[in-house]
Structure formats: C-alpha cells, structure tokens
Amino acid sequence: MGVPVSNVSYKQIHEEFMTGLNGTSLVEVSVLTLIPVGSTLVRDLFCLFVSDFTQPWLIMLNMFIIIAPLLLSITILNFTDFTILVSLFTIATGMFALIVTRHIQSKNTHRYWSLVKQFLNLEMGNRRPFLSYLRGQTLLGTALTILAVDFTVFPRRFAKTEIYGTGLMDTGVGLFVVLNAVVSPEARGKTSCKSPVLAMVQAVKSSMPLVVIGALRLLAVKKTDYQEHVSEYGVHWNFFLTLAAVKVISTVILSVFPVQLSGILSIMIAAGYQYSLTSLTTYILHGADGRGTRVGLLDANREGLFSCIGYLAIYFAGVEIGRYIFRKRHSVREWVLVLSVFITMSLLLWMALGIVSYAVQPISRRLANAPYFLWMIALSFQLLAVNLAGDITVTCIQSLHPREGCENKKFADDLSSTCLLSAMNYNGLLYFLAANLLTGLVNMSIQTLYIPPSLAVTIISAYISILSGLIMLLYRRKISTRFW
Known part of the structure; x- marks a missing residue:
C-alpha cells in the first residue's frame, strides 16, 4: 500500500500528480474513443445469434464486452490500444462476412449488387440508436477515467492537459456539451417559448439539478479538503456549472435568434472568442x-467563466448537428447519405484543425479556444459516423439473419432491454453523479497513488461493476430518477 504520509502532504503530492501534463497525439485519443464503438458493434452482432434475452448471463456478457476493452486499454494494456481497436473491428467484420457468405450460398447466387440494393431499400425508420450509443459510450468513458486517473496504472498522457495539448480526458466536457446540444429541444424542434424571460426561466429550471450538484460538489471539496486542480475551472467553478451556464445562455440566445442560425452563431462565437484570446490568454493563464x-x-474562476464562451460555440454547433440528425428519414439509403455527410464534415474539420492549430494557437481545453472547438466537432462527427455505420451494418445483417419468430422492432426492444448503454442514457445524470460519489469515496478511503497496478485494475473493475449493476437494475425495473 506504500509509505503512509500525512493528509496534507498526500494532497499536495496528488495535486502535483495531476498538473503539468501535455497529453498525447490526436490519433491515439481518436483510437481510444473508438474502442467503445467497436465493442458496441461486436455486442450488437453477437446478439443477433441470441434467441432468449432474459438470461442473466447475457446481461453480464453484455456489460463485459462493452466495458473490458476500454478499461484494459486505459490501464495495463495502454500500449496496445490500437491492437485492441483493430481486433474489435476485425471480429465485427468477420461476423458480417460470415452471415453475408452464408446468405449468398443459401440463395445460390453471386449477385452482390442486388444484395447491396436490397440493403439500401431496407426500412430503418426514425430510430437513432447510434446517437444513444454515443451518449452511453461518453458516460462510460468518463466514469472509468475519473477514477482511473487517480491511480498510477492510468498513463499520464491520457489525463487532462495543463494548458495546451490533447489528452483523452480533455474530450469529456466537450463531448458532453455537443451531445447535450444534439438532443436539446431546439435541435429537435420542440421549443414553444418565444419570450427570452420565459425561456431563461425554463432553462434555469431544467438546469437546476446541475447547479445543485455543482454547488454540493464545491462544498464537499472545500469541507473535506479533497484534492483539486484549481487551474482546470478555477477556485469555485466546476464541470456541472459549465454545463448549466451554457444551457441557460444558449436557450436565451435561441429565443431571440432563429434556431436555423445555430451554425452561423457557432462560427461567429468561436472566431470572435479566438480573436479576443490574443489579449485574454495571458490573463486567463x-x-x-x-x-x-x-x-x-472573476479572477478566481477565470478559466471556468471564460471557457464558457468556447463551450457556447460548441453547443450551437451541436444544435446544428442535431437539427440535421432529427430530420425524418426512413430507408437505409437515406441514412447512408447522412453517413457520407458525417464523414465529409469530419475530414474537413480535421484539416481545418491542422491549419488553425498551426497558424493560430495550439489546442487548449483550458481556454476552450477555436482549435479545441474544431477538435470537438471533428471528433463528434467521427464518432457519430462510426456509430451510424455500425447501426446500418446491424440493420442490414439483421435482414439476412432474422431471429426465429422475431420482427425487427422486437429485436431492437430485446437488445435495448439488456443494453448497458441504454441503461446509462435512461438515468444519465444519476449515473454520472454516482460515479463522482464513488470516486470520492475511493479516494478518501485509500491513497490511490501507492496502489500497485493489478490491485488498481481490480478496484476500478469493482467500481464500474457496482455502477453498471445499479444503473442496469433501475433500467430493468423502469425506475427513472428524472423528476424535473
């Protein structure tokens, strides 16, 4: 367990352990974020061969397939993350090829083009599991990393960067902002309030749980003398307050400006804020x-307050993405067009990121600058594209390998009933809150920096198993904690 030290000295050591980090490459971060996508695709294809979804072992296997690859890739197998990703997609490709080959042999035909046309004409409806999957994958990745980062088994290159750079944990807040925007009422065309005052009241009401949790977290950190990274958001500000502030401000702005201008507003805010950083950067840092x-x-919380401007730009971009996703579509052909748009936008934004980060300023989550804005939107399009590609693949394969006595809708419902990612979405805020509480409990119970790697992985595994079991139990019993 290591040499015991006083609480004060251990707190200082822990805080130093979290500071001065520069992250890793954009490629490695992309690989790590794609691992849960590969796990989800393998799980979905595997479930096509399952006839009875009521078996407890299936839920356990479901959770293992989703969790284990990411957990191992950020801990003891962190240098094999690319191999893990390739292995997952190789398994998925093999399952796809097996089913297609069997179908072609059973039909005694080699007319592949007719099979492609059959796929393109399939009914896919308006269900968007790829979107709920990405939300669940983001929650899972966040839950794993917020505890794992406190152990030495978690590589420092994956942790949050100090000023500039790209770590895996730098993607968390950005992806949360994007995904919250994608499913916002504005993106889904469900806003009915025209008055800015009423819009603000409604936004404050819907954001109140975040404000309360943010305030409670602040009190808990200060009262327990818990280790904190002040340069991340400031002395009093935190992640929850950022989400709440961005939600309220964006709602008020979109009650004045047409939601159709979300994309333009996003670009204008990102560009304007980046221009202001020419003089603000020194002050913020x-x-x-x-x-x-x-x-x-203001000075005490300058990082958190000023970065809200950058996150507001990210939010408006997310609203624009959501408006495109929630248009009515029915066939696979229509969703393939969406996929091509996602891929094109991702490629264009990656190229823009390369230019801007070289010519203007490096990526900085702490500043939430224009390069960070481009990174988060490019990464979001990339993850949406790969998840959608998986969704289309499962739809096509399901048409060739129907489960006996089971229609497409029944399969989707059965799959959802055992899906850990669906359970996370059902009680997303509770899951994230429980993850933060358990993380705090672990850190107050043991000195995580002195835990050997094997024991650290065991503790993280137990932690994520408790979280997953709790959230799955509530989901299976259809108990929702959303009351506001």
Whole structure:
C-alpha cells in the first residue's frame, strides 16, 4: 500500500500528480474513443445469434464486452490500444462476412449488387440508436477515467492537459456539451417559448439539478479538503456549472435568434472568442497580476467563466448537428447519405484543425479556444459516423439473419432491454453523479497513488461493476430518477 504520509502532504503530492501534463497525439485519443464503438458493434452482432434475452448471463456478457476493452486499454494494456481497436473491428467484420457468405450460398447466387440494393431499400425508420450509443459510450468513458486517473496504472498522457495539448480526458466536457446540444429541444424542434424571460426561466429550471450538484460538489471539496486542480475551472467553478451556464445562455440566445442560425452563431462565437484570446490568454493563464494569484470571483474562476464562451460555440454547433440528425428519414439509403455527410464534415474539420492549430494557437481545453472547438466537432462527427455505420451494418445483417419468430422492432426492444448503454442514457445524470460519489469515496478511503497496478485494475473493475449493476437494475425495473 506504500509509505503512509500525512493528509496534507498526500494532497499536495496528488495535486502535483495531476498538473503539468501535455497529453498525447490526436490519433491515439481518436483510437481510444473508438474502442467503445467497436465493442458496441461486436455486442450488437453477437446478439443477433441470441434467441432468449432474459438470461442473466447475457446481461453480464453484455456489460463485459462493452466495458473490458476500454478499461484494459486505459490501464495495463495502454500500449496496445490500437491492437485492441483493430481486433474489435476485425471480429465485427468477420461476423458480417460470415452471415453475408452464408446468405449468398443459401440463395445460390453471386449477385452482390442486388444484395447491396436490397440493403439500401431496407426500412430503418426514425430510430437513432447510434446517437444513444454515443451518449452511453461518453458516460462510460468518463466514469472509468475519473477514477482511473487517480491511480498510477492510468498513463499520464491520457489525463487532462495543463494548458495546451490533447489528452483523452480533455474530450469529456466537450463531448458532453455537443451531445447535450444534439438532443436539446431546439435541435429537435420542440421549443414553444418565444419570450427570452420565459425561456431563461425554463432553462434555469431544467438546469437546476446541475447547479445543485455543482454547488454540493464545491462544498464537499472545500469541507473535506479533497484534492483539486484549481487551474482546470478555477477556485469555485466546476464541470456541472459549465454545463448549466451554457444551457441557460444558449436557450436565451435561441429565443431571440432563429434556431436555423445555430451554425452561423457557432462560427461567429468561436472566431470572435479566438480573436479576443490574443489579449485574454495571458490573463486567463496567469491572472491579473501575471503570477497566477486569484483575487476576486472573476479572477478566481477565470478559466471556468471564460471557457464558457468556447463551450457556447460548441453547443450551437451541436444544435446544428442535431437539427440535421432529427430530420425524418426512413430507408437505409437515406441514412447512408447522412453517413457520407458525417464523414465529409469530419475530414474537413480535421484539416481545418491542422491549419488553425498551426497558424493560430495550439489546442487548449483550458481556454476552450477555436482549435479545441474544431477538435470537438471533428471528433463528434467521427464518432457519430462510426456509430451510424455500425447501426446500418446491424440493420442490414439483421435482414439476412432474422431471429426465429422475431420482427425487427422486437429485436431492437430485446437488445435495448439488456443494453448497458441504454441503461446509462435512461438515468444519465444519476449515473454520472454516482460515479463522482464513488470516486470520492475511493479516494478518501485509500491513497490511490501507492496502489500497485493489478490491485488498481481490480478496484476500478469493482467500481464500474457496482455502477453498471445499479444503473442496469433501475433500467430493468423502469425506475427513472428524472423528476424535473
């Protein structure tokens, strides 16, 4: 367990362990974020061969397939993350090829083009599991990393960067903002309030749980002398308050401006904020006196307050993406067109990111600058594209390998009933809150920095198993904790 130290000295050691980090490459972060996507596709294809979804072992296997690859890739197998990703998609490709080959042999035909046309004309409806999958994958990745980062088995290159750089954990808040925007009432065309005042009241009401949790987290950290990384958001600000502030401000703005202008607003805010950073960067990073001191509320929370502008730009981009996703579509052919748009946008944004990060400023989550904005939107399009491709694949394969006595809708319902990602979406805020509480409990119970790798993985596995079991139990009993 290591050499015991005083609480004060251990807190300082822990905080130093989290500071001064520079992250890893964009490629490695992309690989890590794609691993849960590969796991989900393998799970979906495997479930096509399952006839009885009521078996407890299936739920356990479901959870294992989704969780284990990511858990191992960010801990003891972190240098084989690319191999894990390739293995997952190789397994999925093999299952796809097996079913297609069997179908062609049974039909005694080699007319592949007719099979492609059959796929394109399949009914896919308006269900968007690829979107709920991405939300669940983001929740899972966040839950795993917020505890794993406190152990030495978690590579420092995956942790949040200090000023500039790209770590796996730098994607968390950005993806949450995008995904919240994609499913927002504005994106789904379900807004009915025209008055900015009423819009603000409704937004504050819907964001109140985030405000309360943010305030409670602040009190808990200060009262328990819990380790904190002040340069991340500031002395009093935190992740929950950022989400709440962005939601309220965006709702008020979209009650004045047409939602059709979301994309334009996104670009204007990102560009305007980046221009202001030419003079603001020094202040945000080093404070009013240039020495990093924090006097007054604004100076004490400058990172959290100013980064909200960048996250607001990301949110409006997410609204624009959501407006496109929630258009009515029916056939696979129509969703293939959506897939091509996602891929094209992702490629264009990756190229723009390369230019802007070289010519203007490196990526900085702490500043939420324009390069970070481009990174989050490019990564979101990439993850949406791969998840949608998996969704289309499962739809096509299901038409060739129907389960006995089971229609497409029945299969989708059965799959959802055992799906850990669906359970996370059902009680998303509770899942994230429980993850934060358990993380705090673990850190107050043991000195995580002195835990050997094998024991650390065991603790993280137990933690994520408890979280998953709790959220799945509530989901299976259709108990929702959303009351606002």
